[in-house]
Amino acid sequence: MNAMTLDADAWRAAGDAGLAAAIDLRRAIHAEPEVGLDLPKTTAKVKAALAGLPLEIREGGSTSGLVAILRGPANGRTVLLRGDMDALPLQEDTGLAFASKHEGAMHACGHDTHVAMLAGAAAALCARRESLPGTVMFMFQPGEEGWHGARFMLDDGLIDPVPDVAFALHISPNMPTGVFAGRTGPLMAAADRLTVRVLGAGGHASMPNDAVDPIPILCEIVTALQAMMTRRVPVFEPSVLTVAHIKAGTTNNVIPEDAWMEGTIRSFSETTRATVHEGLRRVAEHVAAAHGARAEVNIIPGFPVTVCDGRITDLAAETARALYGEEGWVTMTHPLMGAEDFSYILQKSPGAMVFLGAAPEGGDYRTCCALHSNRMVLNEDVMARGIAMHCAMAEAALTAELDL
Numbered sequence: 001m002n003a004m005t006l007d008a009d010a011w012r013a014a015g016d017a018g019l020a021a022a023i024d025l026r027r028a029i030h031a032e033p034e035v036g037l038d039l040p041k042t043t044a045k046v047k048a049a050l051a052g053l054p055l056e057i058r059e060g061g062s063t064s065g066l067v068a069i070l071r072g073p074a075n076g077r078t079v080l081l082r083g084d085m086d087a088l089p090l091q092e093d094t095g096l097a098f099a100s101k102h103e104g105a106m107h108a109c110g111h112d113t114h115v116a117m118l119a120g121a122a123a124a125l126c127a128r129r130e131s132l133p134g135t136v137m138f139m140f141q142p143g144e145e146g147w148h149g150a151r152f153m154l155d156d157g158l159i160d161p162v163p164d165v166a167f168a169l170h171i172s173p174n175m176p177t178g179v180f181a182g183r184t185g186p187l188m189a190a191a192d193r194l195t196v197r198v199l200g201a202g203g204h205a206s207m208p209n210d211a212v213d214p215i216p217i218l219c220e221i222v223t224a225l226q227a228m229m230t231r232r233v234p235v236f237e238p239s240v241l242t243v244a245h246i247k248a249g250t251t252n253n254v255i256p257e258d259a260w261m262e263g264t265i266r267s268f269s270e271t272t273r274a275t276v277h278e279g280l281r282r283v284a285e286h287v288a289a290a291h292g293a294r295a296e297v298n299i300i301p302g303f304p305v306t307v308c309d310g311r312i313t314d315l316a317a318e319t320a321r322a323l324y325g326e327e328g329w330v331t332m333t334h335p336l337m338g339a340e341d342f343s344y345i346l347q348k349s350p351g352a353m354v355f356l357g358a359a360p361e362g363g364d365y366r367t368c369c370a371l372h373s374n375r376m377v378l379n380e381d382v383m384a385r386g387i388a389m390h391c392a393m394a395e396a397a398l399t400a401e402l403d404l
């Protein structure tokens with residue numbers, strides 16, 4: 001990339017100028033969080049924020065996702081910028097003045113700030129439309145938290161044509177404030193849900209020999225799975241299998257007929273993913289068979305691995321440094337075990353997802369409450385940097401010499 005083409009001063013100023021509106025929008029969305037694929041109040045706020053801008057709005061289909069399209073005067077590349085809009089089903093305990101008014105829902109993953117930064121970037125890029133050598137798609141997506149919102153928007157034909165470059169920001173209280181961070185290759189894990197049901201034979205708890213007690217069998221499967229993970233999966237292929245929920249029985253003197261568990265599988269390649277799936281089935285079914293019981297294994301595929309393109313990640317790093325100096329960028333040493341449905345977009349287009357540190361004022365990013373915590377709070381001022389980064393990344397992706 002020719003760094004001279006990047007108008008860093010202008011984008012920094014645009015970020016600063018957009019901060020007040022971004023804070024207002026973020027707080028309004030934070031106060032009325034919505035969960036899942038249907039987010040009517042949130043999309044109404046997005047549309048109000050975009051009203052009057054020279055954008056083509058696409059919506060409809062199976063979710064309340066919307067895409068706003070900005071066409072510059074030249075027929076160049078298309079770059080997609082994504083902001084996810086959904087909240088999580090948990091009760092907020094932050095005590096903020098603009099805390100959630102919706103019982104049992106909270107913007108605990110910072111997606112309210114993602115919407116506000118993306119809307120701010122849309123306004124700033126629209127103001128410089130005449131100098132834009134291509135098209136920018138602003139993707140406001142619902143249902144990132146396990147609902148496959150990005151996949152639905154792709155299936156609904158809202159992301160058309162397939163963008164040449166895709167970019168997303170994710171805020172994080174657990175990274176140094178104002179710093180952008182990313183990495184080439186796998187960034188976030190594939191996440192699959194597993195369930196195992198062990199079918200035995202019920203009976204009197206005093207006479208287990210007349211029954212087939214599923215509980216010790218299920219427990220044996222839990223520990224055998226951990227042995228499988230360390231003995232069968234190569235140590236340089238990071239993966240996790242966690243049993244997080246077990247259910248069996250009703251009282252002290254009854255052996256139940258069945259026992260059930262569920263958990264999560266995380267992996268960073270399709271090969272490892274397949275190894276773990278196969279190992280899970282083999283171990284569960286054969287441990288159960290060894291004790292005269294039967295195991296039913298179910299694996300529900302979740303998001304694929306989030307893989308960042310090296311060229312676009314380098315472009316993001318150069319852009320962050322051009323905006324905020326050498327300290328503006330950190331290359332992450334390892335991926336995160338969380339999962340992200342921006343992975344569906346990155347399966348179609350070369351792109352990058354980048355974190356933006358936002359530890360709250362007076363907080364330590366190493367110890368403050370993490371994303372998905374009921375007490376998670378953010379430094380809102382970093383949204384100025386997020387707006388500037390979105391704009392500068394769009395400009396860089398439209399102008400850089402890239403062999404796409």
Ligand code: NI
Pocket residue numbers: 109110111144170
């Ligand atoms: Ni998130």
